[in-house]
Every structure is written in C-alpha cells, then in structure tokens.
Amino acid sequence: MILKKIFEKLKPTFSKGGKLGMFSSTFEAFESFVFVPDTVAKRKGSHVHDCIDSKRTMSVVIIALMPAMLFGMWNAGYQHFLSTGEAVSFIDTFFYGFLKVLPLIVVSYVVGLAIEFASAQIRGHEVNEGYLVTGMLIPLIMPVDVPLWILTLAVIFAVVIGKEIFGGTGMNIWNPALLARAFVFFAYPSKISGDKIWIAGLENAQSVADGFSGATPLSYAAANEIDKLPDTVNMFLGIMPGSIGETSTVAILLGAAVLIFTGIASWKIMVSTAVGALFVGFLANTFGGTPYLEMPAWQHLLMGGFAFGAVFMATDPVTSSQTEAGKWIYGFLIGVVAIVIRLFNPGFPEGMMMAILLMNTFAPLIDHCVVQSNVKKRLKRKSVI
Amino acid sequence: MLKVIKLKRGLDIKLKGEPEKIFGAAEKPVKYALKPTDFIGITPKLVVQEGDRVKVGSPLFFDKNKPEIKFVSPVSGTVSAVNRGEKRKLLSIVVTSDASDDYIKHDVGDFEKMSREQIINIILESGTFPFFIQRPYGIIANPADTPKAIFVSCFDSSPLAVDYDFAMQYDAEYLKKGISVLTKLTNGNVNLGISKKMLNSTIFNTEFLDAKNVVITAFSGKHPSGNVGVQISRVNPVNKGDTVWTVKLQHVVMLGKLFEKGIYDASKVVVLAGSRIERPCYFRVLAGAPVSIFANQIKRESEKENRIISGSVLSGVQISEDDYLGFYDDQICIIPEGNYNELFGWANPLRINKFSMSRSYFSWIMPDKKYDLDTNYNGSERAFIMNGQYEKVLPMDIYPVYLLKAIIAGDIDKMEQLGIYEVIEEDLALCEFVCTSKINVQEILRSGINIMIKEMNG
Known part of the structure; x- marks a missing residue:
C-alpha cells in the first residue's frame, strides 16, 4: 500500500489551509480516482449504499462509445486511402485513422479537463466526472480533419459557456458536446460543411482517385441525388464519409445495447427519437414530391448523425427530459425536428444537432407540464372518508 | 372482497445475517x-x-x-x-x-361503551399516546385532531426486518383488541396493510381481523411496500389539510394490552440481525432495553469495526454499544463499518461483494445472493446527474427529485404541491441507497418537513 501512504503524506499539504491548499479539489479528484474514499454513512439515514457512483457510470458510457470510436478510426483511414486510391492492409488503415483521431481526443481531454479542474478549484467543489464522457463525445462528432486550434476553441466554448457559467455539471441546459459542434458549425462553417472536409487529407490532396467525391450521404440526399447514396449495407456498417464516430449504425447500436442493458441511458428516448423520425419520414413518403422526400423513411436512421445523436446525445441525463412521460415527448420531438430540418431546410443537410439542442432548451418546459399535471392531480384528489 | 395492490417499483436488498425464526434468550437487563x-x-x-x-x-x-x-x-x-x-x-x-x-393501573372498563374522548384520555394518561404518529410530517399526533383514517402496516419489507407473522403469534388477541380500540379514534377507517404472502396467515387473515370500519388491503411487491406511507398513498392519500394517524403494529398490541389489563405493558419483539451477529434471531424485550444485553452475540475482530443501528439499515440511527433500543424500533442491526479505501473500486469490473441495483455491476446475475454490505458510501458526493433512478424505487405518485430540489430551494409552495405531506424519511430511503451522486436524501427531506412545520405553526 505504498500508494496509500503517498496520498496520506500529501494530504495535509493539499488540504484547506495547507501549503498547496489551493489545489485541494485537484487532489481530491486524483485521490478518489485511485481510492474509493473511506467515507461512511452518517449517523442517521441510509447506512448502506449501492456501489454505483459517478465514475462507474461515466466509465460505462465510455465503454459504450468504444465500438463507435474504434470503427471511426478505421473508417477515417479507409476513406482516406479510398480517396487516394491506394490499397493498404487493415492494420495500416486503422493505424492511419488512429493517428488522425488520437490527437483530437488528447486535445479534447487536456483542454476540457484543465478547465474543469480550474473551475472546480475556484468554486471549491469536487471535480465532477461528466467531462470524461463529453471529452470523448466531442472528437467523435467532428470531421477528422478539424484543425486542433478550432477544436481547442470549441472545447473552451462548450465547457465555459455551455456548462460552467450555469453552475457546472448537472446545471447545464445544453449538451456540452453538441455545443462544441454548434460552435464550430457557426464560427467556422467552412470547416464543417462541404464535401471535402470529411476525409482526412482530402482538402489539400494532390491527386484524388477517379470518381471519388467525399460527399456524405446526406449531401447527396439534400441534392436529391438519391441514386448516389451508398448501399444500405455500407450505410448500416458505416463505410461512408461523415464525422468520426457517427457513421456506423452497427457500432452505435452496440453502444446502445450496453447503455440500455446497464440502465444508464433511457431506452425511451432512443426509441421515441426513432419513432419521431420515422413519423416525419412516412409523412414525406406519403406526400412525396422530390426523390429525397420519397426516399424510404428508415434510411434516415442510417444517415448522418442520427443514430449517434439518438443514442449518445439525446439521452444525456442532465439535459434531457427528467420525467418518464416527458422522455417520450422529448425524444419524439427530436426525431421530428431532425428530419424536418433535413427534408425542408435548404441550408443544413443535417438536423440532428439542431434538433437536440432545441429540445434540450424545451426539456424543462416539457417536464414542467408533466410535473404540473401531477400537481393538479394531487390538488383534485378527493378526500375519501 | 380483499383488494390486492401490486407495486411494481421498489428494491429488496438481501443482506447476510437474516434472523432465524426462533426466540433467543438474552440476559435480563437492569x-x-x-x-x-x-x-x-x-x-x-x-x-x-x-x-x-x-x-x-x-x-x-x-x-x-x-x-x-x-x-x-x-x-x-x-x-x-x-x-x-x-x-x-x-x-x-x-x-x-x-x-x-x-x-400503574388504569381504569379501562369496557372501551366499547366509552366516548372517543374518554379513550383518548386513557391513552394520554397511560403514556401510550406517542404511539400515534401523524402524517403529514411523521411527528407525534395532536390529541385534539380527529384523523380521517388510521393506518397500520402489518409487515415490514425492509432488509433484516421482523416477520410479524412469526413474532406476533402469541399476541393475536391483543392485536385484535388494539385494532378495535383504534376504530373508536377515527371517523374513517382503520386500514391494515398486509403482504400478499400473509393471506394464508393465521393471525393476519381477513376473518380474524375483519371488524366494523376495518379495511384490509394486501400489497405485493418489493420494499418499500411495507412502509405505511406507501400504503397510505395507495389507499387514501394525504391531501393538504388532511391528517391520518399511523401506529406501529407492536404498539397496537400494547394498546390492546392496555385496554385488556389496564397497564402499560412495554414488552415487544425485536430482531437482532446483520452480518456481525453470531446467531441472528428474535428476542422479547421491554421497550428501552439496552444493547449491552446482546454484547456476547456481536462478532468482534480487531481490524473490523461494527456499526450498531437501532432500526433498519436504510433509515435507522447509529447507536453505541452502551446505548438503548429506540422507542419505535424493533430491529437492531449490526453491520461492518466501511472506513477503508478501496483501490480502483469503481473500475473493478466485478466487485463481487458489493451490491448494485444498476447493471453496471453484476449483482443481477445472482438475484438471490446475500450481501455483507458495510457503511461505505462507495463513492463521493457529486452533483445530481442521473435521472429516472429514484423513481425506480419509489412506488408513489411523486417526483422525488423535484421535491428534493424544491426543498433545497426552500420553496414552500412547491414542496406542498409536490407532495411533501405524503412522505417521511423511510419512504425515500431507497432513493438514498441507489443514488449515484450519493446525496443525503433523507436528511434533505427532514429539513424540508421541518420548514413546513415551522411555516404551518408560525
């Protein structure tokens, strides 16, 4: 137990009043990372506690993100070599993508955690574990070639404006990871739209393989070129251009299975989001008009960031609806809004980000209505004598 | 026709050291x-x-x-x-x-012929009035009130609890008498909540308990189905301005004895349970008995401290070894203290000796395994991040997180609207148990109830 001794030795220095007392939150974060604290139940209250904690919860979400991340790394390499027309081994493909994605993840964590630690310290709070998930989500919803300085700005924006000014973890209104993407989307539109940005190295490429465009399925669809969409199997597997983690529906569904099985994310939100999307999709199919409107509704679920958004973004427990009835409404409306934006908005090919951020904004209102109906029921209840 | 109410939400925590169904002999305390x-x-x-x-x-x-x-x-x-x-x-x-x-002998005569006032007076004089707890607030009732109903839960669903079917076997007649006394105290019904398993019980069967103004409801489901608060919310919920009274089952027996024999007979059955007890079983003691009579039953190891709890492990009070059994408690639980640091506990994929309702651990594989839980928090306190977690263990039509937030904000109107009159600590104890963020739910709830009492009386 050398570790234990080290921590015990350092503790007085880092406690309030100690020489390095200003880093007490940081110390607590590291100590509780290594050791589960020896805190025991109070004299009155529950004397036993479930062994789940915030660290465990976040770890499970990270595990659920692994398939999407690993596939994203491979796909980044695959799409790159597809664009150059080179034929390389599986290992090389993955390794290329790995080297492209890793810096994004590192930058996201280093910048984000630095702000989290600093603000926890300023407030005198503990460091919350929420950023462990946000920090992984942010790179996965970026195009692979996003410059690191833009990513840095996006992370700063997301953590400071998205979270800390509201009071930190648990108090934020919008999903911080999506805010990071929204920041890039509006501040640097050229870096997150168009056909060239989704493939590593394509923008500055010397030569491009014949017939390769780099366009995502959504941009084909928005241009009503439905015949150019990848086949369903490839879309389902995720072998297509797109943000790093969003392309593979299979990998995302694996993550969804982990989240639903462990009960950490709400299956109600995932299901109702899909139902909302299909609802608008079928309406569009029914009335038709353009090839995009007539595209089978279920294909929407495979394209763009829909699956990733529904599984990992919409279900964020802090920014989603908190009531069970509210979750159905919230998810359904996300699906509806996302597809409406896709189909009817000429400006943005993808609607998932907007839809989730919009419904994040309305989630408290939905909850208010649900809770209010409970309150009314209570008031109306007649006394039985 | 007996009504059976099925409660879907809740959680049974299976602990080591369940009491064996025998009566142990403890030394007679001084x-x-x-x-x-x-x-x-x-x-x-x-x-x-x-x-x-x-x-x-x-x-x-x-x-x-x-x-x-x-x-x-x-x-x-x-x-x-x-x-x-x-x-x-x-x-x-x-x-x-x-x-x-x-x-001290009280002149009880035939209570059937007495007025409500006379009965209340006997109860007050004999010192048994503190048996009556009122809802809202979970405090001793006001003798001047007439409650709209009286509720008695006839089973305890909390971990390591007394099985009243076994414990009350010699007290059936007093129980019946006590219930008849209760019917004189309310204009409404005396509601008895039994568990579905007790339908075949000799003591708690409907024929035995059936009387005028007595309503029996059976509940099936996990803890907290035995909490009187949960039963009230399903049968005749407390609205603003309402008062219902609750009495613990063993206190009903004591009331029966009072009106049978004219004396305050404080004898009751308690269980001594938990993983730190040599042989967990039942004892018959007087209220206020010292814990020291069980001293030779406690397992002792130099490196392991024990926690002695008067009441259940979910909402009892820690007491010391020279302390005494709580007035309302019929459980003494002894479990290990959890004052140790666990290396990378949260990252351990199995953590086989810890229990979790969540499937992020593997307790779900062994639903019948009994655990030797200690008092460790298993994590540190964090901001409210999860949602939908408390609702899974609270079979009441209440939004616990909203209620708690209203309490933290000190918003009296909201607390009232969100149902603070219906709950006391034990009802939300499981929320505290399952909480990812390790929030002291019961403490917050009591602070809210105290605010309400102050507001209503001031």
Whole structure:
C-alpha cells in the first residue's frame, strides 16, 4: 500500500489551509480516482449504499462509445486511402485513422479537463466526472480533419459557456458536446460543411482517385441525388464519409445495447427519437414530391448523425427530459425536428444537432407540464372518508 | 372482497445475517432508557430527578407544548441517570429496574361503551399516546385532531426486518383488541396493510381481523411496500389539510394490552440481525432495553469495526454499544463499518461483494445472493446527474427529485404541491441507497418537513 501512504503524506499539504491548499479539489479528484474514499454513512439515514457512483457510470458510457470510436478510426483511414486510391492492409488503415483521431481526443481531454479542474478549484467543489464522457463525445462528432486550434476553441466554448457559467455539471441546459459542434458549425462553417472536409487529407490532396467525391450521404440526399447514396449495407456498417464516430449504425447500436442493458441511458428516448423520425419520414413518403422526400423513411436512421445523436446525445441525463412521460415527448420531438430540418431546410443537410439542442432548451418546459399535471392531480384528489 | 395492490417499483436488498425464526434468550437487563431524541418535534420537560422511584407507566417527561402527552417509564425502579448533551439537551432518562413490576393501573372498563374522548384520555394518561404518529410530517399526533383514517402496516419489507407473522403469534388477541380500540379514534377507517404472502396467515387473515370500519388491503411487491406511507398513498392519500394517524403494529398490541389489563405493558419483539451477529434471531424485550444485553452475540475482530443501528439499515440511527433500543424500533442491526479505501473500486469490473441495483455491476446475475454490505458510501458526493433512478424505487405518485430540489430551494409552495405531506424519511430511503451522486436524501427531506412545520405553526 505504498500508494496509500503517498496520498496520506500529501494530504495535509493539499488540504484547506495547507501549503498547496489551493489545489485541494485537484487532489481530491486524483485521490478518489485511485481510492474509493473511506467515507461512511452518517449517523442517521441510509447506512448502506449501492456501489454505483459517478465514475462507474461515466466509465460505462465510455465503454459504450468504444465500438463507435474504434470503427471511426478505421473508417477515417479507409476513406482516406479510398480517396487516394491506394490499397493498404487493415492494420495500416486503422493505424492511419488512429493517428488522425488520437490527437483530437488528447486535445479534447487536456483542454476540457484543465478547465474543469480550474473551475472546480475556484468554486471549491469536487471535480465532477461528466467531462470524461463529453471529452470523448466531442472528437467523435467532428470531421477528422478539424484543425486542433478550432477544436481547442470549441472545447473552451462548450465547457465555459455551455456548462460552467450555469453552475457546472448537472446545471447545464445544453449538451456540452453538441455545443462544441454548434460552435464550430457557426464560427467556422467552412470547416464543417462541404464535401471535402470529411476525409482526412482530402482538402489539400494532390491527386484524388477517379470518381471519388467525399460527399456524405446526406449531401447527396439534400441534392436529391438519391441514386448516389451508398448501399444500405455500407450505410448500416458505416463505410461512408461523415464525422468520426457517427457513421456506423452497427457500432452505435452496440453502444446502445450496453447503455440500455446497464440502465444508464433511457431506452425511451432512443426509441421515441426513432419513432419521431420515422413519423416525419412516412409523412414525406406519403406526400412525396422530390426523390429525397420519397426516399424510404428508415434510411434516415442510417444517415448522418442520427443514430449517434439518438443514442449518445439525446439521452444525456442532465439535459434531457427528467420525467418518464416527458422522455417520450422529448425524444419524439427530436426525431421530428431532425428530419424536418433535413427534408425542408435548404441550408443544413443535417438536423440532428439542431434538433437536440432545441429540445434540450424545451426539456424543462416539457417536464414542467408533466410535473404540473401531477400537481393538479394531487390538488383534485378527493378526500375519501 | 380483499383488494390486492401490486407495486411494481421498489428494491429488496438481501443482506447476510437474516434472523432465524426462533426466540433467543438474552440476559435480563437492569437499566432501561427512554430517549427524548426518538420523538421528533417535541420539547421534553422532565418530571423526575435522579433517585426518584417510578412505577411502570410513571411519567418521566412530557412535551412542553402539549403537556397532556406524557412519556412514561417501561419498568419500575429508580431513575438512575438523566443524560444531557450540548446546551443541556435532554438525551436519555435511565431507569434502574427493581424487577418488581409495580404497575400503574388504569381504569379501562369496557372501551366499547366509552366516548372517543374518554379513550383518548386513557391513552394520554397511560403514556401510550406517542404511539400515534401523524402524517403529514411523521411527528407525534395532536390529541385534539380527529384523523380521517388510521393506518397500520402489518409487515415490514425492509432488509433484516421482523416477520410479524412469526413474532406476533402469541399476541393475536391483543392485536385484535388494539385494532378495535383504534376504530373508536377515527371517523374513517382503520386500514391494515398486509403482504400478499400473509393471506394464508393465521393471525393476519381477513376473518380474524375483519371488524366494523376495518379495511384490509394486501400489497405485493418489493420494499418499500411495507412502509405505511406507501400504503397510505395507495389507499387514501394525504391531501393538504388532511391528517391520518399511523401506529406501529407492536404498539397496537400494547394498546390492546392496555385496554385488556389496564397497564402499560412495554414488552415487544425485536430482531437482532446483520452480518456481525453470531446467531441472528428474535428476542422479547421491554421497550428501552439496552444493547449491552446482546454484547456476547456481536462478532468482534480487531481490524473490523461494527456499526450498531437501532432500526433498519436504510433509515435507522447509529447507536453505541452502551446505548438503548429506540422507542419505535424493533430491529437492531449490526453491520461492518466501511472506513477503508478501496483501490480502483469503481473500475473493478466485478466487485463481487458489493451490491448494485444498476447493471453496471453484476449483482443481477445472482438475484438471490446475500450481501455483507458495510457503511461505505462507495463513492463521493457529486452533483445530481442521473435521472429516472429514484423513481425506480419509489412506488408513489411523486417526483422525488423535484421535491428534493424544491426543498433545497426552500420553496414552500412547491414542496406542498409536490407532495411533501405524503412522505417521511423511510419512504425515500431507497432513493438514498441507489443514488449515484450519493446525496443525503433523507436528511434533505427532514429539513424540508421541518420548514413546513415551522411555516404551518408560525
């Protein structure tokens, strides 16, 4: 137990009043990372506690993100070599993508955690574990070639404006990871739209393989070129251009299975989001008009960031609806809004980000209505004598 | 027709050290204590001093605000100590028993012919009125109120609890009598909540308990189905302005004895349970008995500390080994303290000796495994991040997180609207157990109830 001794030795220095007392939150974060604290139940209250904690919860979400991340790394390499027309081994493909994605993840964590630690310290709070998930989500919803300085700005924006000014973890209104993407989307539109940005190295490429465009399925669809969409199997597997983690529906569904099985994310939100999307999709199919409107509704679920958004973004427990009835409404409306934006908005090919951020904004209102109906029921209840 | 209510939400925590269904023999204690701290919201005023002789049923103190509510000695003997804490707060009054069973006799006659007022007077005089707890707030009832109903839960679903079907086997007649007394105290019904498993019970079957103005409801489901608060919410919920009274089952028996024999007979059945007990089983003791009589039953190891709890592991109070059984408790649980650091505990994929409702661990693989849980928090306190977690273990039509947030914000209107009148600590105890963020739910709830009491009386 050398570790234990080290921590015990350092503790007085880092406690309030100690020489390095200003880093007490940081110390607590590291100590509780290594050791589960020896805190025991109070004299009155529950004397036993479930062994789940915030660290465990976040770890499970990270595990659920692994398939999407690993596939994203491979796909980044695959799409790159597809664009150059080179034929390389599986290992090389993955390794290329790995080297492209890793810096994004590192930058996201280093910048984000630095702000989290600093603000926890300023407030005198503990460091919350929420950023462990946000920090992984942010790179996965970026195009692979996003410059690191833009990513840095996006992370700063997301953590400071998205979270800390509201009071930190648990108090934020919008999903911080999506805010990071929204920041890039509006501040640097050229870096997150168009056909060239989704493939590593394509923008500055010397030569491009014949017939390769780099366009995502959504941009084909928005241009009503439905015949150019990848086949369903490839879309389902995720072998297509797109943000790093969003392309593979299979990998995302694996993550969804982990989240639903462990009960950490709400299956109600995932299901109702899909139902909302299909609802608008079928309406569009029914009335038709353009090839995009007539595209089978279920294909929407495979394209763009829909699956990733529904599984990992919409279900964020802090920014989603908190009531069970509210979750159905919230998810359904996300699906509806996302597809409406896709189909009817000429400006943005993808609607998932907007839809989730919009419904994040309305989630408290939905909850208010649900809770209010409970309150009314209570008031109306007649006394039985 | 008996109504069976199925509760889907809840959680059974299976702990090691469940009591065996036998009565153990404990040494006969010499000292008993009555602890004013067991009674929430009263201001105790002593009527005895050290050295005074008391009988069984002699008042030791009363409530300054309602002097008619008296708190009496469970044994006859001499007041041997009056223990006070900070600011002279009265902690306990210790009576050394003379083993003579010198009772104060009350003239009970035939209660069937008495008015409600006469019955209440006997109850007040005999010192048994503190048995009546009112909802809202979970405090001692006001004798001037007439409750819209009285509720008695006939089973305890909490971990390591007393099985009343076994414990009450010799007290059936007194129980029946006690219930008839209760019917005289309300204009509404006396509601008994039994578990579905008790439908075949000899004591708690409907034929035995059926009486005028008695309604029996069966509940099936996990803990907290046995909590009287949960039962009230399903049968006849507490609305604003309503008052219902609740009485613990063993106290109903004591009331039965009072109106049968004219004396305060404080004997009750308790379980001594938990993983730190050599042989967990039932005991018959008097209210206020000292824990020291069980000293030889406690497992002792030098490197492992024990926690002694009067009440359930989910909402009881920690007491020391020289302390006494709580007035309302019929459980003494002893579990290990959890004052150790666990290396990378949260990252351990299995953590086989810890229990979690969540499937992020593997407790779900072994639903019947019994756990030796300790008092460790298993994590550190964090911001509210999860949602939908509390609702899974609360079978009431209440939004617990919203209620707690209203309490933290001190918003009295919201607290009222969100149902603070319907719950007390034990109802939300499981929320505290399952909480990812390790929030002290019960403490917050009590602070909210205290705000409400202050608001309503001030």
